[in-house]
Amino acid sequence: MENTIGKWRILTPHQMTETVRCASYDLFGIVDAYLPYPLAISDENEFDVAQHDENLIILGTQANGTLCKSLAASGFFTPETHREGYSIRIAPSPYKEGRQVIVLCGADDAGLLYAVHAFDMRYLRDMCRYRGYHYNHRFAAFTEQMPAWEYRSYPKIHRRGIWTWGHAIYDYRGYFRNMSALGMNHLVVWNDVVPLNAKEVLAEAHKRGIQIFWGFSCSWGETVHPGDPHDLEKWTARVLDTYTREYAPLGGDGVYFQAFTETSEKQMEGRPISELVTDWANAICDALHTVEPSLNIEFGIHATSIGDMYQTLSGIDPEVAVMWEDCGTFPYAYDPANSAGSGDAIAYTEKLLSLHGQDTRFAAVLKGFTVLNWSCFSHYHGPIVLGEAPQSFLCERTKEKQFTWQYARPYWMEQAETLKDYFRVVAESSIRETTVTALIEDGMFECTIDPCAVLFAALLWDWDQETEQLRRMAEHAGTL
Numbered sequence: 001m002e003n004t005i006g007k008w009r010i011l012t013p014h015q016m017t018e019t020v021r022c023a024s025y026d027l028f029g030i031v032d033a034y035l036p037y038p039l040a041i042s043d044e045n046e047f048d049v050a051q052h053d054e055n056l057i058i059l060g061t062q063a064n065g066t067l068c069k070s071l072a073a074s075g076f077f078t079p080e081t082h083r084e085g086y087s088i089r090i091a092p093s094p095y096k097e098g099r100q101v102i103v104l105c106g107a108d109d110a111g112l113l114y115a116v117h118a119f120d121m122r123y124l125r126d127m128c129r130y131r132g133y134h135y136n137h138r139f140a141a142f143t144e145q146m147p148a149w150e151y152r153s154y155p156k157i158h159r160r161g162i163w164t165w166g167h168a169i170y171d172y173r174g175y176f177r178n179m180s181a182l183g184m185n186h187l188v189v190w191n192d193v194v195p196l197n198a199k200e201v202l203a204e205a206h207k208r209g210i211q212i213f214w215g216f217s218c219s220w221g222e223t224v225h226p227g228d229p230h231d232l233e234k235w236t237a238r239v240l241d242t243y244t245r246e247y248a249p250l251g252g253d254g255v256y257f258q259a260f261t262e263t264s265e266k267q268m269e270g271r272p273i274s275e276l277v278t279d280w281a282n283a284i285c286d287a288l289h290t291v292e293p294s295l296n297i298e299f300g301i302h303a304t305s306i307g308d309m310y311q312t313l314s315g316i317d318p319e320v321a322v323m324w325e326d327c328g329t330f331p332y333a334y335d336p337a338n339s340a341g342s343g344d345a346i347a348y349t350e351k352l353l354s355l356h357g358q359d360t361r362f363a364a365v366l367k368g369f370t371v372l373n374w375s376c377f378s379h380y381h382g383p384i385v386l387g388e389a390p391q392s393f394l395c396e397r398t399k400e401k402q403f404t405w406q407y408a409r410p411y412w413m414e415q416a417e418t419l420k421d422y423f424r425v426v427a428e429s430s431i432r433e434t435t436v437t438a439l440i441e442d443g444m445f446e447c448t449i450d451p452c453a454v455l456f457a458a459l460l461w462d463w464d465q466e467t468e469q470l471r472r473m474a475e476h477a478g479t480l
Contacts, residue, residue: 030103328342
């Protein structure tokens with residue numbers, strides 16, 4: 001049968017950074033899977049659009065991409081200028097009658113990467129996959145006329161990502177790709193000992209615009225006497241030694257640690273925990289900043305031991321991002337069914353957002369997805385190699401983890417409006433920086449993105465979306 005639709009070709013900018021290259025390769029794999037012929041990909045400088053008879057997918061950024069710039073100048077699409085944002089348009093080709101052009105333009109390199117995956121998840125998996133659905137015929141993307149679409153977006157929360165243990169990342173390349181698919185740029189990864197391949201892991205993350213904060217222990221799970229200045233000196237020295245010996249040589253993006261707040265008690269050794277942890281955070285972080293003045297630090301605090309004494313923590317150096325956990329029920333609870341009192345959790349969050357006024361660096365860990373099996377947990381007894389498991393292991397473990405994802409999914413879908421309220425409060429605060437991560441541990445995120453994770457990430461990116469449409473997109477775009 002004659003192909004009247006025409007073949008498709010990807011055109012990339014002439015100069016490609018590692019992140020733009022990731023975007024182009026990701027897009028190639030996404031589109032090529034739909035086609036009955038091998039997809040072509042070309043440098044835009046080596047392809048004459050005036051002479052072609054093909055449909056084109058044109059990639060570029062505000063700073064890099066001749067065709068994107070000329071199409072924007074002609075009014076073919078409206079570029080997005082906010083950091084990490086993007087513009088997408090599918091329309092009749094301005095170069096050749098009867099053909100189509102798809103433009104994916106990022107405000108920057110990361111924005112282009114997010115544009116590629118938004119095109120996949122929002123357009124191909126949702127809008128196109130079920131277009132005119134009938135059991136005798138399914139819409140064939142790229143071999144039938146593509147429906148017109150135009151979409152612009154940018155993130156409303158600065159740092160978006162995941163908190164996890166390093167040994168529960170079994171394929172770091174797939175993990176980072178799926179973070180890209182969800183518009184995530186921040187990973188806190190905790191290890192007892194720095195992984196042997198930490199530099200390779202970090203380089204792969206940076207290709208995808210992801211910053212890694214290395215997490216390590218600061219008295220967590222160990223005997224501590226927070227009211228004893230000698231004990232504080234001991235732990236300060238230990239943190240300083242760990243950082244300078246293990247993590248400083250890696251050239252990472254920051255560090256994360258927590259102390260003794262994971263308890264429901266409000267006092268230790270006759271003093272409020274809020275006061276004690278403020279002293280500890282300042283002493284340890286000051287020591288770190290003495291050796292590395294620009295070091296980005298996140299300090300984990302469990303609200304269960306702080307309660308109404310949260311204002312005491314305004315005494316922590318505002319250069320340190322306090323990362324809050326366990327601030328109430330959904331979306332802070334381990335069990336997503338635990339939603340009674342979510343309004344109180346959001347109200348408490350509003351108070352935390354004003355800790356340092358407009359200079360606040362707010363950070364949080366939300367829960368309710370997958371967690372470690374603590375009944376068989378074991379600390380490292382030596383260095384590990386992070387994320388190099390074989391495919392057979394990945395496939396089998398992914399099947400095992402479906403049970404937990406299937407449990408969590410309906411609660412996230414049901415509580416989408418509560419989640420929107422939470423992100424609205426965080427995003428609309430006029431503070432210096434916002435960071436929100438999800439505790440996704442040992443959930444095989446590198447192999448599959450559950451619809452509830454799609455929903456979470458979409459609202460993390462931009463809370464102001466129509467709920468039912470978003471639920472539908474999440475169900476259609478999820479890969480479980």
